Amino acid sequence: xxxxxRRFKQNAHEAMADAPLQKALGNIKHGFIxxxxxxxxxxxxxxxxxxxAREIKNHTLAHLDFYLERFExxxxxxxxxxxxxxxxxxxRRAILSVCRLVGAKTVTKGKTMIGEExxxxxxxxxxxxxxxxxxxxxYIIQLRNETPxxxxxxxxxxxxxxxxxAFRKExxxxxxxxxxxxxxxxxAEARQEMRxxxxxxxxxxxxxxxxxxETGSSVIVTNEGNGDLTQTLPRVHIVLASLEKVVPxxxxxxxxxxxxxxxxxxxxxxxxTTFSTGARRADDLDGPExxxxxxxxNGRSDMIGTEFQEMLRCIRCGACLxxxxxxxxxxxxxxxxxxxxxxxxxxxxxxxxxxEAGHLPNASSFCGRCEEVCPMRIPLPKMMRHWRxxxxxxxxxxxxxxxxxxxxxxxxxxxxxxxxxxxxxxHMLASWAHGGARLQRLPMxxxxxxxxxxxxxxxSTFVDQWRAHQRQxxxxxxx
Amino acid sequence: MTTRGEIFARIRAGIGRDDxxxxxxxxxxxxxxxSPKRNLVPARSDLDRTRLVDLFVSMAEEAAATVQRVSHxxxxxxxxxxxxxxxNLPMRVTMAPDSSLDRIPWKLEPMLALRQGKADPADEVSLxxxxxxxxxxxxxxxxxxxxxxxxxxxxxxxxxxxLHENQIVGAYEDGWxxxxxxxxxxxxxxxxxxxxxTGPSRSADIEQTIQMxxxxxxxxxxxxxxxxxxxxxxxx
Ligand code: SF4
Numbered sequence: 001x002x003x004x005x006r007r008f009k010q011n012a013h014e015a016m017a018d019a020p021l022q023k024a025l026g027n028i029k030h031g032f033i034x035x036x037x038x039x040x041x042x043x044x045x046x047x048x049x050x051x052x053a054r055e056i057k058n059h060t061l062a063h064l065d066f067y068l069e070r071f072e073x074x075x076x077x078x079x080x081x082x083x084x085x086x087x088x089x090x091x092r093r094a095i096l097s098v099c100r101l102v103g104a105k106t107v108t109k110g111k112t113m114i115g116e117e118x119x120x121x122x123x124x125x126x127x128x129x130x131x132x133x134x135x136x137x138x139y140i141i142q143l144r145n146e147t148p149x150x151x152x153x154x155x156x157x158x159x160x161x162x163x164x165x166a167f168r169k170e171x172x173x174x175x176x177x178x179x180x181x182x183x184x185x186x187x188a189e190a191r192q193e194m195r196x197x198x199x200x201x202x203x204x205x206x207x208x209x210x211x212x213x214e215t216g217s218s219v220i221v222t223n224e225g226n227g228d229l230t231q232t233l234p235r236v237h238i239v240l241a242s243l244e245k246v247v248p249x250x251x252x253x254x255x256x257x258x259x260x261x262x263x264x265x266x267x268x269x270x271x272x273t274t275f276s277t278g279a280r281r282a283d284d285l286d287g288p289e290x291x292x293x294x295x296x297x298n299g300r301s302d303m304i305g306t307e308f309q310e311m312l313r314c315i316r317c318g319a320c321l322x323x324x325x326x327x328x329x330x331x332x333x334x335x336x337x338x339x340x341x342x343x344x345x346x347x348x349x350x351x352x353x354x355x356e357a358g359h360l361p362n363a364s365s366f367c368g369r370c371e372e373v374c375p376m377r378i379p380l381p382k383m384m385r386h387w388r389x390x391x392x393x394x395x396x397x398x399x400x401x402x403x404x405x406x407x408x409x410x411x412x413x414x415x416x417x418x419x420x421x422x423x424x425x426x427h428m429l430a431s432w433a434h435g436g437a438r439l440q441r442l443p444m445x446x447x448x449x450x451x452x453x454x455x456x457x458x459x460s461t462f463v464d465q466w467r468a469h470q471r472q473x474x475x476x477x478x479x
Numbered sequence: 480m481t482t483r484g485e486i487f488a489r490i491r492a493g494i495g496r497d498d499x500x501x502x503x504x505x506x507x508x509x510x511x512x513x514s515p516k517r518n519l520v521p522a523r524s525d526l527d528r529t530r531l532v533d534l535f536v537s538m539a540e541e542a543a544a545t546v547q548r549v550s551h552x553x554x555x556x557x558x559x560x561x562x563x564x565x566x567n568l569p570m571r572v573t574m575a576p577d578s579s580l581d582r583i584p585w586k587l588e589p590m591l592a593l594r595q596g597k598a599d600p601a602d603e604v605s606l607x608x609x610x611x612x613x614x615x616x617x618x619x620x621x622x623x624x625x626x627x628x629x630x631x632x633x634x635x636x637x638x639x640x641x642l643h644e645n646q647i648v649g650a651y652e653d654g655w656x657x658x659x660x661x662x663x664x665x666x667x668x669x670x671x672x673x674x675x676x677t678g679p680s681r682s683a684d685i686e687q688t689i690q691m692x693x694x695x696x697x698x699x700x701x702x703x704x705x706x707x708x709x710x711x712x713x714x715x
Binding site: 024027028030031043044045048049052056062063064065066067068069070077078084085086090134135136137140153154155156158159160163183184186187190191194195198199213214215217223224225226228229232233243248249250251252254255257258265267268269270271272273274275276277278279280281283284285286287297301302303304305306309 | 481482483485486487489490491492493494495496499500504505508509511512513515516517518519521522523538541542576596597598600615616617618623624625628629630632633634650651652655667668669670671672673674675676677678679680681682683684685686687688690692693694695696
């Protein structure tokens with residue numbers, strides 16, 4: 001996906017002036033926030049489960065190579081295939097080649113943020129394969145040619161009139177005068193339209209909330225059931241997942257699932273939680289004939305062992321977005337890429353580079369609510385600060401360097417000033433060294449002297465010495 | 480280096496370890512996988528049987544499923560017919576080819592047309608048997624297999640599920656134990672899908688307003704039978 005993260009300030013400005021968007025963002029408060037609070041309060045073990053969820057992921061990340069190998073082995077034992085992909089391009093190619101092998105014309109898709117990350121829809125379309133989003137929110141934004149503005153509610157920025165407009169434009173075979181005033185009518189139409197697409201698709205692509213090393217299973221969580229239809233009806237099921245999704249056992253996944261739904265929507269459990277293990281069995285009556293896992297790195301392995309490793313615990317529940325005053329004010333699109341809110345502000349620079357996403361870690365009031373609600377206890381504000389520091393250093397270096405050069409250029413064009421100042425500097429440096437030959441600390445150059453000593457100039461500047469030398473030659477010649 | 484090798488090299492560089500784990504550590508982690516331990520299980524479902532069943536019912540209803548309690552399997556045909564009549568549904572049901580459903584005395588309701596097999600897109604009502612009920616959240620644990628086509632859980636508008644009271648367990652972990660036991664030593668793989676269903680399909684994607692029946696069933700009706708079946712039999 002193309003990033004507009006560089007334009008964050010401008011994006012944010014526009015978002016604040018966007019009245020329909022502001023109205024839509026208002027829904028978050030009455031929905032997600034209250035529901036999460038109630039669900040958390042109702043389970044006395046909620047806080048303890050968060051601790052365990054964090055430990056499970058920490059343990060997994062500390063032995064990520066081991067668990068990935070075990071996961072792969074199990075997938076292969078179950079008759080499936082794992083495609084290892086370093087980059088978005090690798091993943092796009094892997095998916096395309098599976099689609100081509102079965103001569104796919106249409107592909108249905110469950111909601112997958114990794115799919116957005118690698119821009120799979122455009123890529124498939126460019127290669128003559130029609131991608132169909134099946135999650136209602138994703139379908140709406142696909143019709144509107146937009147990207148998701150929330151990781152679990154992709155169309156949260158769209159109001160029902162806009163949905164109706166998109167449906168009328170797309171579903172031209174239906175009666176133009178039909179009523180599309182309220183959500184039930186809209187949902188019924190989407191359901192009807194989608195039915196045929198589910199049945200016609202050759203390949204179904206889903207994401208994964210978890211990959212289970214113990215069994216080689218992939219897990220999806222949905223409320224609509226679209227993900228299950230996507231992975232059941234076509235001949236081929238492709239799971240598109242990033243490599244930090246792996247957890248050791250079914251028990252571990254169950255523990256994290258207990259905090260996932262509660263944090264995301266305030267539900268006790270999502271409607272459909274499905275553990276898929278391989279393709280259809282010999283005597284099964286339905287299900288796909290092939291099971292592929294496209295396993296994407298795309299910058300994640302580089303986060304391991306850094307101050308951003310903890311971000312890999314993220315289970316994409318969206319709680320940090322819902323509770324973020326900045327997200328609440330500007331919405332998801334302002335962040336300019338797939339991931340928004342506090343988790344996006346930390347993750348996006350890791351995945352597409354701080355040069356591109358340098359503004360995002362500043363999109364925070366450091367109120368700390370994100371960390372308070374994050375089920376995986378990810379220290380989001382701390383990591384945003386890490387990025388700010390890095391970005392500050394990155395910005396500061398060229399500036400200091402530029403200013404220094406400009407100053408030097410100014411002075412060499414004014415030799416008298418240059419001589420005076422350098423003469424003064426030599427004198428100062430020599431006096432700081434208290435007669436020694438090397439300086440261990442230099443004001444305003446700590447970055448340099450922290451690792452090396454600065455040689456003390458010997459008495460006079462080059463210009464002075466050269467002058468003296470010239471004078472000496474002249475005197476010798478005259479003598 | 481292969482892409483796979485490159486990814487592993489990077490991960491190991493990050494972890495600060497040159498190669499795979501040493502044998503001792505690997506053994507420890509393999510044990511963790513082969514004899515999985517439970518993490519904290521909420522006390523909520525730590526109840527006697529009667530209360531456990533009540534918890535299942537109230538949680539399932541909270542998730543917008545409907546639950547009808549019947550005393551024995553012989554009462555199921557009547558319950559099915561009256562449910563269909565109540566919702567103006569056709570007297571046509573597609574049923575999972577499962578022996579426990581076969582044994583129900585369907586002849587008691589001659590008006591009811593039953594077909595066995597996977598779901599057809601035109602099917603309006605399906606009837607399946609659950610593997611277990613999870614009281615903690617009112618969830619049905621459903622597995623796929625020759626006798627349990629997964630499309631029956633997803634395609635029809637109305638999904639009816641037969642669950643016996645003694646199939647109700649407290650937590651998800653109890654469900655996993657039941658499944659591992661039912662599979663025995665022979666089958667090492669999980670069934671193709673293990674599906675946890677908590678209420679009927681829904682979406683809140685339009686203006687954060689919950690609408691029932693997004694892509695999966697609009698209605699989920701649980702027929703909860705008081706008499707017993709052998710636990711975990713459906714896994715075979
Ligand atoms: S950072 Fe935490 S709160 Fe935010 S999406 Fe990830 S897991 Fe949820």
